[in-house]
Amino acid sequence: MISLKLLLNILAILQEGLFVKIKIKHMRFNYANLNLCIDRVVTLTDNVGEDKETEVGYKLEDSAATKGELVKYRPLFVSALLEEQNYSTQALSTANDGIKFSGNTSQIISWLREQIAQDKGLIADGYTIPPGYDAYSAYRELLLKLKIEPDDATIPVMSIIVA
Secondary structure (H helix, E strand, C coil): CCCHHHHHHHHHHHHHCCCCCCCCCCCCCCCCCHHHHHHHHHHHHCCCCHHHHHHHHHHHHHHCEEECCEEECCHHHHHHHHHHHCHHHCEEEECCCCCEEECCHHHHHHHHHHHHHHHHHHHHCCCECCCCCCHHHHHHHHHHHCCCCHHHCCCCCCCCCCC
């Protein structure tokens, strides 16, 4: 049990502001570090074993945004790509009008929307996305497969909250 005297001392210290306030600073993810990006893709996708890390690295390098010699890898795009190609998460949804599969589409859409928002910032900063690897086209294509009109879908805006 805390004595009244100790409680009063703690209160006095708090009032005088002698406690050191700890401010936790959010560290930004380093999209220029290939190994960190490989780890992130492996963590996000679950289905990529350690034996496929080399292939993940190739996909990250192929789809990276560049600005001269500067490189920013795009792990969310690669995660969406791998998840879409992962047949273990696919289930037969219909056999009418041809065979169609459904998979983890909500997660793929989420990653693509997030990547679109990040790509907007990269492009604004002068980076170039390689042809065939833009997240917006992949997003539109996936929505069309799901019979959702892409022009009616919301274009993502990334909000960053800093305390």
